[in-house]
Amino acid sequence: MTTVILVDDHHVVRRGIRALLEKEAGIQVVGEAGSGAEAARLTLQFKPDVLIIDLMLADMSGLEVIRQVRKRAPETSSVVLSMYGNDCYVVEALQAGARAYVLKDSPPEELVRAVREAALGRRYLAPPLSDRTIEVYLQRSEDSQLDPYDMLTTREREVLHLAAQGMTSSETAGRLCISPRTVEVHRARVMQKLGLHNRTELIHFAIRRGIIPEK
Amino acid sequence: MEDALVTARVLVEIQEEERRAIARELHDRLGQSLAVLKLLLGEAMNPPLDKMRYTLGEAQSLVNEMMSLARELSLELRPKMLDDLGLLPALLYLFESYTARTHVSVKFEHYGLHKKFPPEIGLAAYRIVKEALENIAAFAGVDEARVLAWSDRRVLSVRIEDRGYGFDTGIIPADRLCGVNGMRGRALVTGGTLSIASTPGLGTVVMAELPLAVKPERSNRVRP
Numbered sequence: 225m226t227t228v229i230l231v232d233d234h235h236v237v238r239r240g241i242r243a244l245l246e247k248e249a250g251i252q253v254v255g256e257a258g259s260g261a262e263a264a265r266l267t268l269q270f271k272p273d274v275l276i277i278d279l280m281l282a283d284m285s286g287l288e289v290i291r292q293v294r295k296r297a298p299e300t301s302s303v304v305l306s307m308y309g310n311d312c313y314v315v316e317a318l319q320a321g322a323r324a325y326v327l328k329d330s331p332p333e334e335l336v337r338a339v340r341e342a343a344l345g346r347r348y349l350a351p352p353l354s355d356r357t358i359e360v361y362l363q364r365s366e367d368s369q370l371d372p373y374d375m376l377t378t379r380e381r382e383v384l385h386l387a388a389q390g391m392t393s394s395e396t397a398g399r400l401c402i403s404p405r406t407v408e409v410h411r412a413r414v415m416q417k418l419g420l421h422n423r424t425e426l427i428h429f430a431i432r433r434g435i436i437p438e439k
Numbered sequence: 440m441e442d443a444l445v446t447a448r449v450l451v452e453i454q455e456e457e458r459r460a461i462a463r464e465l466h467d468r469l470g471q472s473l474a475v476l477k478l479l480l481g482e483a484m485n486p487p488l489d490k491m492r493y494t495l496g497e498a499q500s501l502v503n504e505m506m507s508l509a510r511e512l513s514l515e516l517r518p519k520m521l522d523d524l525g526l527l528p529a530l531l532y533l534f535e536s537y538t539a540r541t542h543v544s545v546k547f548e549h550y551g552l553h554k555k556f557p558p559e560i561g562l563a564a565y566r567i568v569k570e571a572l573e574n575i576a577a578f579a580g581v582d583e584a585r586v587l588a589w590s591d592r593r594v595l596s597v598r599i600e601d602r603g604y605g606f607d608t609g610i611i612p613a614d615r616l617c618g619v620n621g622m623r624g625r626a627l628v629t630g631g632t633l634s635i636a637s638t639p640g641l642g643t644v645v646m647a648e649l650p651l652a653v654k655p656e657r658s659n660r661v662r663p
Contacts, residue, residue, distance in 0.1 A: 234471050240478040280466065285523060307470050307510055312520055312528030328474045329506045332481055365527055368548035374587050374598060377646050378636035 226343040227272040229255040231263040231289070232305070233282045237328075241276065241305070244332050251339060260284035264292050267300055273343045275302045276335070279313060287320045294321030301342035305335060311361035314353055324348040373433060375417045383410040387423075388430035451628055455517070455562070462517035470509040477502045511536070518565060526561040527552040530588065533569060541576035543584055550589040560649050563625040564588065564597050567633065570622050571599035571645040574615060579603025579643065594631075595649045602642040608635055622647070 228245060230238050230253060238256050245251050254272055257263040260281040267275050267289075275293055279286035290302045301323040306313060309327045317325055324338035327350060334350040341348035349355065376384065379400075386396045393411065397404040420426050430436045480499050483491075513519065521529040527549065534545040556564070568586060575584045581603040588597045606612060611619055619635065622645065626633035631649035 234467075237471060237474060240474075244478070279523075280519075287523075307466065307474075307506070308519075310520065310528075310532050312524050312532060316524055316528075328470075329477065329503055332478070361531070364531055364547070365553075367550050367553070370548055370550045370587060370589055374548075375589065375596065377634050377648070378644060379634065 226251050226274060226339065227254045227270070228252065228274045228276060228339060229257065229263070229266055229270065229272045231257045231260075231275065231277040231281070231286070233258050233278070233280075237278075241335070244335065245339070248336055251336070260286065260289045263289050267293050267297055271297050272300055274339050275300050276305050276339065277302060279304060279306045279308065279317065287316060290317065290320040290322050301345065303335075303338050303342045309353055311357055312365075314349065315358055315361055318347075318358075324350075325353055326350040327353070372418045376414060380410050380414045380417070383407060384414045384418075384426070384430070385435055387411060387414075387426060388436045451624060458517045462513045462519065465509050465513040465516070466519075470506060470513070473502055473506045473509065477506075521561055521565055522558070525552075525554075526556055526564060526588075529561075529565055530568060530586075533565070533572075534586070537569075537572055537576070543572070543576050543582055545572070546583060546585045548585075548587050552588055552590060554590070556590070556595060556651065560595055560629055560651060563629045563631070563649055564595055564647065566625050567622045567645070567647050568597055568599055570618050570625075574618055575599070575601045575603065575643075578606070578615065581642075590651065593650065593652055595651055596647065597649075598644065598646045600642060600644045605637045605639045605642050607639060608637050 228251060230241055232238050232241070235258065238258070242253050242256070245253055254270055255266045257266050260283050263275070263277060263281075275290075277286045277289060281289070286304065286306075290304070293300050293302055302317075302321060303324040303326065304314075304317045304322045305326050305328060306317075307328050309325075314325050323342040323345070324347065326335050326338045326348075330350045338348045338350060349358075373381075382400060383396060386399060391399070393404045393407045397407045400407070415421065415426070418426075418429060420429060427436070431438050477499060480495055480502065483495060518529045518533070520532055530547070530549075530552075534547055538544050568588070572584055572586070575581065579601040581601050583601070585600045586597070587599075588595070590596065606615070622635075623633050626647045626649060629649045631647060633645070633647040635643065635645050637643040
């Protein structure tokens with residue numbers, strides 16, 4: 225017999241899910257909770273095989289409950305039942321320790337399947353979720369190699385270009401109709417963003433970038 | 440100037456609170472009722488009467504549409520994943536739904552976004568990127584935009600560019616003024632800066648720098 229605790233802050237949703245699961249052989253709903261705190265308490269007390277939980281709870285995030293359950297009741301498998309199927313939620317839930325993820329608009333048999341798979345300790349993502357889309361998401365969320373030149377504001381680029389051409393701060397200030405002090409500030413920020421330390425390095429950078437021609 | 444800043448801050452807060460409330464309504468009421476309705480319809484489909492089955496099938500797919508509408512609207516009004524998961528997931532989702540809706544693809548590069556930003560900073564960055572992208576879809580006449588976002592310990596920066604029609608920043612067209620002011624206001628209330636550079640025929644660059652650490656105020660008082 226697979227024991228289940230249901231967590232959703234909407235009574236009607238819990239009733240619907242209970243009705244669905246009670247028709248299934250070998251599944252028994254042993255408790256219900258309407259809040260995250262109660263969910264954690266009941267799960268630690270009864271140690272059910274499966275915890276069905278919504279991520280959006282009024283008092284705390286379902287993710288937090290899943291983390292606690294993984295740590296303090298590792299024999300319980302969490303199944304997320306959510307309105308949101310965005311990859312970011314799925315990734316976050318899996319990283320928190322969920323075994324399965326089902327959407328509230330999935331066919332009812334998907335939830336049953338997820339409960340059975342999770343009870344066996346297997347991972348299950350209900351369609352249209354898939355490991356492939358999760359993989360793509362993880363790739364997109366990896367840090368990129370940014371071009372430092374892209375980090376300059378338009379004004380900073382102007383100051384860089386004029387400095388590379390050999391203009392002094394006061395000449396640059398006159399050209400851009402700003403004060404020499406402001407030019408100094410911009411120039412300092414340019415140097416810092418580009419990781420440059422002196423005028424020679426600035427000239428080299430400008431040549432490499434094609435800002436000024438190589439002599 | 441200070442009064443104007445306070446007013447802007449209050450207005451932004453009010454607007455955000457309203458959005459949060461609507462988002463909650465949509466999720467709690469529309470979304471959940473529809474979920475229950477769907478369960479009930481599923482039950483009613485059991486007797487195998489062909490016609491009933493067909494009608495109920497239709498109703499069910501309609502319900503599916505409404506559920507995804509509720510979800511989309513809720514996220515549009517207040518990007519819940521920004522609160523729940525942070526800026527990077529919220530931006531990735533924004534680009535996905537933006538491209539699906541406008542057919543403008545987004546080339547996104549980022550560095551240092553895997554951390555928790557102060558909520559008002561994350562929100563400002565999100566709204567600025569969103570507004571700039573909406574402007575690109577509406578006015579730039581391109582099918583690709585580029586977004587860069589990066590942060591160090593001091594500043595969160597975003598840069599949104601396109602190679603579209605561009606405009607003369609000296610005379611901002613009336614239909615864009617509200618959006619431009621909105622972006623400026625967003626940056627301003629965080630103590631940050633926003634610049635817009637645009638050249639007719641070459642495109643537009645919007646760049647915002649939002650401070651992560653509050654600078655200690657310089658004291659004018661002379662120490663005894």
